[in-house]
Amino acid sequence: MHPDQLIKQIEFIKEIDKIKYIQRKTKLFNSDRNENDAEHSWHLAMMAIVLVQHANAPVDLLKVLKMLLIHDIVEIDAGDTFIYDTQKSHDNTAEERIAAERIFGLLPIEQAAEFIAIWEEFEESKTDEAKFARSMDRLEPLLQNVSNNGGTWQEFDVDYSKVYQKKQAIKHGSATIWQYAEQLLHDSVDRGILKKTEI
Amino acid sequence: MHPDQLIKQIEFIKEIDKIKYIQRKTKLFNSDRNENDAEHSWHLAMMAIVLVQHANAPVDLLKVLKMLLIHDIVEIDAGDTFIYDTQKSHDNTAEERIAAERIFGLLPIEQAAEFIAIWEEFEESKTDEAKFARSMDRLEPLLQNVSNNGGTWQEFDVDYSKVYQKKQAIKHGSATIWQYAEQLLHDSVDRGILKKTEI
Numbered sequence: 001m002h003p004d005q006l007i008k009q010i011e012f013i014k015e016i017d018k019i020k021y022i023q024r025k026t027k028l029f030n031s032d033r034n035e036n037d038a039e040h041s042w043h044l045a046m047m048a049i050v051l052v053q054h055a056n057a058p059v060d061l062l063k064v065l066k067m068l069l070i071h072d073i074v075e076i077d078a079g080d081t082f083i084y085d086t087q088k089s090h091d092n093t094a095e096e097r098i099a100a101e102r103i104f105g106l107l108p109i110e111q112a113a114e115f116i117a118i119w120e121e122f123e124e125s126k127t128d129e130a131k132f133a134r135s136m137d138r139l140e141p142l143l144q145n146v147s148n149n150g151g152t153w154q155e156f157d158v159d160y161s162k163v164y165q166k167k168q169a170i171k172h173g174s175a176t177i178w179q180y181a182e183q184l185l186h187d188s189v190d191r192g193i194l195k196k197t198e199i
Numbered sequence: 200m201h202p203d204q205l206i207k208q209i210e211f212i213k214e215i216d217k218i219k220y221i222q223r224k225t226k227l228f229n230s231d232r233n234e235n236d237a238e239h240s241w242h243l244a245m246m247a248i249v250l251v252q253h254a255n256a257p258v259d260l261l262k263v264l265k266m267l268l269i270h271d272i273v274e275i276d277a278g279d280t281f282i283y284d285t286q287k288s289h290d291n292t293a294e295e296r297i298a299a300e301r302i303f304g305l306l307p308i309e310q311a312a313e314f315i316a317i318w319e320e321f322e323e324s325k326t327d328e329a330k331f332a333r334s335m336d337r338l339e340p341l342l343q344n345v346s347n348n349g350g351t352w353q354e355f356d357v358d359y360s361k362v363y364q365k366k367q368a369i370k371h372g373s374a375t376i377w378q379y380a381e382q383l384l385h386d387s388v389d390r391g392i393l394k395k396t397e398i
């Protein structure tokens with residue numbers, strides 16, 4: 001009676017509800033509550049819509065939104081990895097690949113392939129869309145940490161040079177936003193909420 | 200130094216974080232925790248990406264996503280209104296309009312106008328994009344209530360005829376999905392999780 005495709009799609013829609021339980025290390029703006037992956041993905045998508053004019057190259061916004069909305073779905077199985085974790089790589093791991101195949105694999109076969117390809121494109125960060133999407137993913141926690149008096153920088157004792165290195169990904173997506181972000185990092189050092197170790 | 204537009208856009212991005220505190224009446228799938236508006240908006244956007252092939256008419260998916268991602272932002276000021284509330288209308292209220300003007304008004308003027316227009320288009324439910332977006336907004340809580348043994352239908356004693364009436368909006372977005380949804384409603388009556396009063 002119902003198309004077989006629709007049944008598979010509904011199963012996927014139910015499964016991804018679990019992303020709402022995946023807690024990130026960063027906290028909401030001016031808050032003590034951790035952000036979850038669904039909230040984070042929504043916020044990044046909104047940021048991309050609002051900031052797209054600042055992308056270094058013209059981008060296909062629909063593709064950027066798809067990337068940002070799905071980029072953390074693999075964490076349902078693989079969990080969130082803290083960007084400054086020194087034990088575990090944040091990069092596209094074997095664990096995340098298995099997760100992508102299981103979760104996106106709930107969808108009809110062609111759609112599953114499309115979603116896996118979009119997730120891979122985001123992870124590889126080579127196309128203009130992936131670079132701009134990545135810059136959103138780096139900007140949000142920066143804004144959160146600044147609004148939370150240092151947030152995870154303070155909590156996990158992360159210093160300026162490490163943060164600066166990770167945040168440079170913003171530059172590849174948007175030089176304009178990077179200029180703003182770089183200034184925020186300097187201001188954070190001046191305010192004493194981001195530690196700069198003299199070498 | 201930074202474009203004036205970017206400063207306004209960042210202020211908007213910070214402000215909309217508050218949507219993460221707006222609790223809906225419906226609960227997550229198989230859960231006792233209420234869903235918030237950011238999680239809800241993320242889920243609807245994902246549903247639209249996954250289900251777009253079933254739309255009654257070809258739709259501009261980018262516009263649908265923009266509608267779904269922003270449609271509840273006005274609730275930051277106006278609050279969530281329960282769809283089966285008998286005291287307060289769920290429709291586009293004066294309160295929501297003032298909220299739209301304040302919150303979208305944080306953006307640069309042209310962008311503010313664009314966002315208000317998209318929000319209005321969703322509220323009016325006349326275009327193909329708005330109808331399909333609306334069908335996603337009706338389908339998600341239906342799936343949630345079915346997975347939660349009746350959920351808000353049981354909690355607030357809402358009966359079949361009222362639910363059936365509200366859910367018919369799905370038909371205007373997708374006849375295929377409506378066929379599935381209608382069956383779910385009948386099954387829910389059979390399972391005893393949705394009360395049908397004999398007339």
